[in-house]
Amino acid sequence: DTAVSQTPKYLVTQMGNDKSIKCEQNLGHDTMYWYKQDSKKFLKIMFSYNNKELIINETVPNRFSPKSPDKAHLNLHINSLELGDSAVYFCASSRGPGEQFFGPGTRLTVL
Amino acid sequence: GQNIDQPTEMTATEGAIVQINCTYQTSGFNGLFWYQQHAGEAPTFLSYNVLDGLEEKGRFSSFLSRSKGYSYLLLKELQMKDSASYLCAVRGPGGYQKVTFGTGTKLQVIP
Numbered sequence: 001d002t003a004v005s006q007t008p009k010y011l012v013t014q015m016g017n018d019k020s021i022k023c024e025q026n027l028g029h030d031t032m033y034w035y036k037q038d039s040k041k042f043l044k045i046m047f048s049y050n051n052k053e054l055i056i057n058e059t060v061p062n063r064f065s066p067k068s069p070d071k072a073h074l075n076l077h078i079n080s081l082e083l084g085d086s087a088v089y090f091c092a093s094s095r096g097p098g099e100q101f102f103g104p105g106t107r108l109t110v111l
Numbered sequence: 112g113q114n115i116d117q118p119t120e121m122t123a124t125e126g127a128i129v130q131i132n133c134t135y136q137t138s139g140f141n142g143l144f145w146y147q148q149h150a151g152e153a154p155t156f157l158s159y160n161v162l163d164g165l166e167e168k169g170r171f172s173s174f175l176s177r178s179k180g181y182s183y184l185l186l187k188e189l190q191m192k193d194s195a196s197y198l199c200a201v202r203g204p205g206g207y208q209k210v211t212f213g214t215g216t217k218l219q220v221i222p
Contacts, residue, residue, distance in 0.1 A: 031208060041196060041215055043154065048208035055208050090153060097207035099144065102153035 003027050004103035006091050012109045013081055020077045021106045023091030031055075032074040033092040033100065034066060043090070049074055078108075086110045113137040113203050115213035122219045123189055131184045131197050131216045139204030145173050145184045146198040148215065154198055157184070186218075194220045 004025045013019055025032065033056075034046040047066045048056035054066070063079045074091060091103040114136040123129040135143070142161040146154035158166055160175035160182060172185040186193055196215040203209055 033208065035212075041148075043198065043212040043215075045210065045212075050208065055206060097142075097202070099156035099159060100154075100210070102155070104153050 004091060004093055004101050006089075006103040006106050008106060009104060010107050010109075012111065014111055015081055015083060017081050018077070018079045019081060019108070020075055021089055021091075021108075023074045023076070023103055025072055025091075025093040025101070025103075027093060027095070027101060029093035029095045029101070030071060031094045031096065032068065032071075033094075034074065034076050035090040035092060035102075037088045037090060037105070039087070047074075047076075081108075081110045083110050113201055113211045115199055115201055115211060117197075117199050117213045117216045119214070120217045120219070122221060123186075125189055125191060125220055125222050127189050128185065128187050129189060129218065131186070131199075131218065133182045133184075133199030133213060135180050135182070135199070135201045135213075137180075137201055137203045137211075140177060140201065141204070141207065142202040143173075143175055143182050144198075144200040144202070144210065145171075145182075146200060146212075147195050148198060149195045157197075189220050191220050191222070194218060 031050045033048045037043045049068045052068045065077045088105045092100040094100045116134045145157040148154040158173035165174045170187045198215045199213040
């Protein structure tokens with residue numbers, strides 16, 4: 001049973017395209033997150049949702065738009081992709097302030 | 112804001128003990144996490160400290176001193192599979208969702 005799943009696992013696309021990454025958790029958690037991990041392995045929070053409500057939006061360009069249709073899902077849509085968007089994007093979830101469970105990551109490569 | 116420092120890399124011998132240090136500066140402290148991340152995989156939770164002292168969990172222990180802004184992760188009886196990056200993460204002010212990760216310490220265990 002997968003706890004936190006993401007699709008796709010790999011995403012290769014051209015500059016200027018629009019793409020989406022999907023995340024689902026079956027842990028019954030109320031809080032979900034998106035992180036970006038760059039080539040230097042620095043893990044930086046982008047967004048956090050609690051019960052479908054946006055709680056954290058960390059100075060992310062507005063080309064990035066998260067969407068939480070329900071507590072178990074948090075998707076990330078990226079418009080007009082740029083070279084600098086290439087990274088691994090991790091979704092995570094937690095039950096309140098408990099530890100975060102991470103998805104397997106989506107490796108995005110922008111050409 | 113928050114500032115978290117960890118050594119970039121460490122090497123230790125199989126069967127030995129290694130201590131990975133983390134120092135932090137934050138305007139408000141609400142707990143410290145340690146995560147393990149194997150290459151190409153997602154971070155997984157190891158420990159959480161919110162009060163001063165040592166938390167032991169099998170071969171892994173984590174220590175916190177809030178007055179010194181200092182934590183360490185102690186790994187005993189090192190195994191080859193412990194080769195991974197170890198991420199220190201601090202929960203600061205601004206809600207429990209706001210967790211800031213350090214750049215991680217890459218540990219290599221050698222025979």
